[in-house]
Amino acid sequence: MTSYEAGRDTLGPHELAVLSDHARGRRVCIARRGATVLNIEQRLPGGMHDFAAGYRDAAELDTRPGSRFAIMLPFANRIADARYVFDGQAQDLQPGVPSGQRASRHGFVRGTDFAIERLEADLEGAHVVMSTAIRPDMYPGYPHALELSVRFSLQADGLALEVGMRNVGAEAAPCFFGWHPYFQLGDTPVDSWELCIPASSAIRTDAEIIPLPGAQADVPLEQWPELDFRQPRPIGALKLDNGFAGLHADADGLIRTRMRDPHSGLGVVVWQERGIMLAFSADTVSRDVRRSVALEPMESYANAFNRPECAAAIRLEPGAERRFRCGVELLHS
Numbered sequence: 001m002t003s004y005e006a007g008r009d010t011l012g013p014h015e016l017a018v019l020s021d022h023a024r025g026r027r028v029c030i031a032r033r034g035a036t037v038l039n040i041e042q043r044l045p046g047g048m049h050d051f052a053a054g055y056r057d058a059a060e061l062d063t064r065p066g067s068r069f070a071i072m073l074p075f076a077n078r079i080a081d082a083r084y085v086f087d088g089q090a091q092d093l094q095p096g097v098p099s100g101q102r103a104s105r106h107g108f109v110r111g112t113d114f115a116i117e118r119l120e121a122d123l124e125g126a127h128v129v130m131s132t133a134i135r136p137d138m139y140p141g142y143p144h145a146l147e148l149s150v151r152f153s154l155q156a157d158g159l160a161l162e163v164g165m166r167n168v169g170a171e172a173a174p175c176f177f178g179w180h181p182y183f184q185l186g187d188t189p190v191d192s193w194e195l196c197i198p199a200s201s202a203i204r205t206d207a208e209i210i211p212l213p214g215a216q217a218d219v220p221l222e223q224w225p226e227l228d229f230r231q232p233r234p235i236g237a238l239k240l241d242n243g244f245a246g247l248h249a250d251a252d253g254l255i256r257t258r259m260r261d262p263h264s265g266l267g268v269v270v271w272q273e274r275g276i277m278l279a280f281s282a283d284t285v286s287r288d289v290r291r292s293v294a295l296e297p298m299e300s301y302a303n304a305f306n307r308p309e310c311a312a313a314i315r316l317e318p319g320a321e322r323r324f325r326c327g328v329e330l331l332h333s
Helices: 058-063 308-314
Strands: 004-011 014-021 026-031 036-044 047-050 070-072 083-086 089-092 115-121 126-134 146-155 158-167 178-180 194-196 201-203 218-220 241-245 255-260 267-272 276-280 293-298 321-331
Touching: 004 026, 004 126, 014 115, 014 126, 014 146, 026 146, 036 321, 255 276, 255 293, 267 293
Parallel strands: none
Antiparallel strands: 004 014, 004 115, 014 026, 026 036, 036 047, 070 178, 083 089, 115 126, 126 146, 146 158, 158 321, 178 293, 194 255, 201 218, 201 241, 241 276, 255 267, 267 321, 276 293
């Protein structure tokens, strides 16, 4: 008999998928709205702890402050001035919006109700597959047709995501994935939390948090020691909103970013197959400032639609599918 269970619940008008691991005392709630993780709960000796600093109620899920646990598709983070050129065609994601008010962030699907394609449990875990689609007439500046799916699996080692992006249109499309989870490890501010990111460089950005062009963006950590987290160390007073590149994988091929609160003994390991890690210390959020950290696995750089060196990686040909895997392991002592 399996210890895993997959069921349904609601949060106000929103339908949730609930994945449970009874043997390990874990429960994950995922809303159809945006395929948004709301809770990653773990039973501990003192009671339940929620590792997810997610939305607290239906109103927050509707308004999406801070893009907590956002599925970022077909692009992650920002596009400079909400404009880009693809295959010689100039595109404007915000036509008619004046300069100074333009901001295109985190893709299109945060407010979309995904369909639940499968909800099941087996001996290996509890799983839900959620899907949605993008069509040429849905969003200004994105005349492409994509089928998108996200498979969440609660397994012995934590929560895994497998994302599928399929181009069902007649022309190539730019597309890449990012995830925007926030984690809370205890009752203390993040200053004492220890962070370890296996990167060789940090990404320098302009005032709009757009990576600088080309090789100017990648700064070796030897030249930027305040962002050097190759060995675990406290975040301190540092205000993090930085991408990290040149990520080094472990022997199994996965890249692991680690964070731990030495006071509570709680920690997380965020893993990904490739790409960029972005760390954000939640200094500008609307609530619980510096009480959580966003560790964001991204398939490519922010503003990748405008970076020639990213063009091949984000290009999806007609009929082609690309997949990306990432996830989180829970640590407690």
